[in-house]
Amino acid sequence: MKIYDVAVIGGGSAGVMSAIRTVLNNDECLFFPGSPLHKKRSRAFWVTGVENMPAHLSFKKGIDEPNKISLEWLTNGPFASKFHWKKNLGVEKISQDSNGVFTLTDQKNQSYQARFVILATGVMDVQPVIGDSIEPIFDYANVQLADYCLRCDGHHVFGKKTAVIGHQSSAAWVAIMLHERYQPPSMAIFTNGETPQFDQDTLNLIEKYKIDIHQEKIQGIQGIAKEKVLKAFVCAAELIEVEIVFIALGMIVYNNLAKMLGASLDQRGFVIGDTKGKTSIDGLYVAGDLKANTKKQIYTAWDTAVDSADEINQLIRRKKRMNS
Numbered sequence: 001m002k003i004y005d006v007a008v009i010g011g012g013s014a015g016v017m018s019a020i021r022t023v024l025n026n027d028e029c030l031f032f033p034g035s036p037l038h039k040k041r042s043r044a045f046w047v048t049g050v051e052n053m054p055a056h057l058s059f060k061k062g063i064d065e066p067n068k069i070s071l072e073w074l075t076n077g078p079f080a081s082k083f084h085w086k087k088n089l090g091v092e093k094i095s096q097d098s099n100g101v102f103t104l105t106d107q108k109n110q111s112y113q114a115r116f117v118i119l120a121t122g123v124m125d126v127q128p129v130i131g132d133s134i135e136p137i138f139d140y141a142n143v144q145l146a147d148y149c150l151r152c153d154g155h156h157v158f159g160k161k162t163a164v165i166g167h168q169s170s171a172a173w174v175a176i177m178l179h180e181r182y183q184p185p186s187m188a189i190f191t192n193g194e195t196p197q198f199d200q201d202t203l204n205l206i207e208k209y210k211i212d213i214h215q216e217k218i219q220g221i222q223g224i225a226k227e228k229v230l231k232a233f234v235c236a237a238e239l240i241e242v243e244i245v246f247i248a249l250g251m252i253v254y255n256n257l258a259k260m261l262g263a264s265l266d267q268r269g270f271v272i273g274d275t276k277g278k279t280s281i282d283g284l285y286v287a288g289d290l291k292a293n294t295k296k297q298i299y300t301a302w303d304t305a306v307d308s309a310d311e312i313n314q315l316i317r318r319k320k321r322m323n324s
């Protein structure tokens with residue numbers, strides 16, 4: 001079976017940048033962007049307007065649209081022979097033999113081999129259950145009235161009655177930071193039926209900033225998402241005015257392929273990589289949101305991808321140099 005230089009798993013910001021850098025380094029790249037289901041469960045899919053990065057304002061889907069342009073260029077450009085795009089395919093299984101070669105199996109049960117793997121399968125934000133379903137929040141997420149990322153979208157709360165959904169300290173800190181940065185007209189935390197787990201220092205700030213804590217389950221949302229209007233949350237038969245909400249319930253980490261190989265994970269399940277993305281498994285690199293201790297941002301996804309692809313290229317060049 002043919003052995004590719006590098007297999008890139010994931011087609012979000014980190015996966016596409018890994019593919020670009022690998023191909024431009026003139027290494028042969030096998031690229032799995034994932035099945036439609038993988039894509040729908042990825043953060044890239046849900047990103048609409050990107051305002052915190054130069055030159056992105058014109059894209060309606062700030063990750064998918066520019067990625068598509070680059071992938072088409074790779075397919076038709078001068079390095080096309082180095083780029084093997086397995087459209088709509090995800091990797092279901094992965095193993096490594098005693099020579100360090102990886103075998104990857106896609107969901108059609110076809111197998112491939114590669115000497116190096118860059119894993120960029122990302123994470124997903126946990127969604128709040130409202131009524132009995134996670135569906136109600138999606139319409140508002142699509143129009144950025146429900147946001148997930150403080151660094152990307154925190155500025156949206158400016159001048160708006162704001163709420164945060166979450167019960168851990170991290171949720172309280174989202175509320176505190178948003179208050180300190182933008183002083184929205186009101187700030188509430190909805191723990192949605194959970195007991196708040198805020199320490200005393202956090203509680204002191206919550207009191208100081210007059211942040212209301214609502215512990216009852218959220219029963220419904222009032223607003224007209226398609227007109228970009230959020231009005232209120234229904235909570236214990238009371239209407240609480242909310243114009244924008246941040247979800248701070250943690251993340252689901254897509255680490256199953258890393259687990260299959262026995263790669264080291266941190267306590268939250270993120271894959272541990274060194275400064276170049278090298279994991280505890282020889283030849284396995286991690287990039288993007290899946291990597292432990294990174295800012296979960298597009299530009300960090302790009303940077304970690306470049307680090308991994310360049311380090312792999314250095315190893316490939318060194319081996320060729322020794323054999324020449």
Ligand SMILES: Cc1cc2nc3c(=O)[nH]c(=O)nc-3n(C[C@H](O)[C@H](O)[C@H](O)COP(=O)(O)OP(=O)(O)OC[C@H]3O[C@@H](n4cnc5c(N)ncnc54)[C@H](O)[C@@H]3O)c2cc1C
Pocket residue numbers: 009010011012013014015032033034035038039040042043044045046047048049050051052053062063089090091092120121122123125147148149152153254257287288289290295296297298299301
């Ligand atoms: C609503 C929202 C708005 C955001 N806005 C911004 C913003 O404005 N600016 C900013 O910098 N950041 C923003 N972010 C963060 C940004 O989306 C992430 O940092 C970025 O998407 C991380 O890229 P990634 O490639 O690591 O993961 P993802 O984008 O999540 O991509 C993961 C990829 O892995 C694939 N995949 C998963 N499993 C498999 C498998 N088994 N086989 C093959 N492929 C697989 C998926 O199909 C997907 O292509 C936002 C996030 C959210 C949720």
